[in-house]
Amino acid sequence: GAGVSQSPRYKVAKRGQDVALRCDPISGHVSLFWYQQALGQGPEFLTYFQNEAQLDKSGLPSDRFFAERPEGSVSTLKIQRTQQEDSAVYLCASSFPRGAMNTEAFFGQGTRLTVV
Amino acid sequence: AQSVTQLGSHVSVSEGALVLLRCNYSSSVPPYLFWYVQYPNQGLQLLLKYTTGATLVKGINGFEAEFKKSETSFHLTKPSAHMSDAAEYFCAESHGNTYDKVIFGPGTSLSVIP
Numbered sequence: 001g002a003g004v005s006q007s008p009r010y011k012v013a014k015r016g017q018d019v020a021l022r023c024d025p026i027s028g029h030v031s032l033f034w035y036q037q038a039l040g041q042g043p044e045f046l047t048y049f050q051n052e053a054q055l056d057k058s059g060l061p062s063d064r065f066f067a068e069r070p071e072g073s074v075s076t077l078k079i080q081r082t083q084q085e086d087s088a089v090y091l092c093a094s095s096f097p098r099g100a101m102n103t104e105a106f107f108g109q110g111t112r113l114t115v116v
Numbered sequence: 117a118q119s120v121t122q123l124g125s126h127v128s129v130s131e132g133a134l135v136l137l138r139c140n141y142s143s144s145v146p147p148y149l150f151w152y153v154q155y156p157n158q159g160l161q162l163l164l165k166y167t168t169g170a171t172l173v174k175g176i177n178g179f180e181a182e183f184k185k186s187e188t189s190f191h192l193t194k195p196s197a198h199m200s201d202a203a204e205y206f207c208a209e210s211h212g213n214t215y216d217k218v219i220f221g222p223g224t225s226l227s228v229i230p
Contacts, residue, residue: 004159033217042206042220043160056217091159093218104150105218107160 002026004108006092012114013082021077021111025094032075033105034067035091043091049075082115089113120207120221128227135194137224139181139207142188147211149190150218151181154204163205166190177201202228 005024013019025032030051035043036059045059051072060067064083069075079086089112093105123138141147148167152160164175171183181192190207207221 035220040223042208042222045217045219048217093160104162104165106162107152109157109159 004092004094004106006090006108006111008111009109010112010114012116015082015084015115017082017115018078018080019082019113021079021090021113023075023077023092023094023108025073025075025092026106027073029094029096029106030072031095031105032069033093033095034075034077035093036061037089037091037110039088046077046090079113082113084115087113087115120209120219122205122207122221122224124224125222126225126227128229129197130229131199132196135179135192135197135201135226137192137205137207137226139190139192139221140188141190141207141209143209143211145211147209149181149183150208150210151175151179151190151192152206152208152220154206154223156203160206163192197226197228199228199230202226 007022032049034046036046037043047067048056049069052069064080066078089110091107091110093107095105119142121140129135150165151163153163154160163179164173166173166183174180179194181190183190204223204225206223208218210218
């Protein structure tokens with residue numbers, strides 16, 4: 001596709017439910033990022049992949065959060081046993097690695113997760 | 117640690133007036149700097165970026181920003197505000213050693229008054 005695609009756009013989960021959020025990056029992009037954006041705040045970094053390797057997961061708030069990118073393209077962010085504080089917009093972005101060119105991160109429209 | 121601050125969580129300007137959104141970074145190493153715009157229920161769109169070279173950077177929709185190392189600032193301006201400029205604006209920085217991890221500021225909500 002032409003841009004970063006995320007699905008679903010909206011997700012309502014009952015507290016304690018597991019959810020999976022999908023990100024389709026721009027074709028050929030090596031780098032993939034996940035961010036969490038709480039209401040009224042800036043995006044907070046969660047994790048980064050270079051191809052299939054998860055090089056940085058320092059932003060994941062707890063061990064309930066898990067991300068994968070097994071074939072170096074599509075990525076899934078999984079949240080287990082969701083809590084109300086997990087309610088946020090989850091943004092995915094992709095880019096080339098530094099060194100190839102002056103790059104920018106292209107963002108998807110996000111998945112708005114509401115935990116009730 | 118990297119951090120980005122944006123003075124003013126909400127700015128209101130009249131249509132046709134100057135837009136000035138402030139951003140300061142904390143890195144001691146000159147970073148890459150970005151301004152993103154976010155419209156309601158939309159993803160982030162890059163307005164402009166500073167990497168190296170000319171410190172005055174021009175972006176889309178008539179916006180520009182100037183990198184001032186001495187002030188550790190990267191303020192965003194536009195000479196004349198349009199109603200369509202109403203949105204959330206995020207300043208961000210990046211200088212990961214091996215990849216473009218982007219650190220965002222808290223954002224400034226811009227309102228344009230007719």
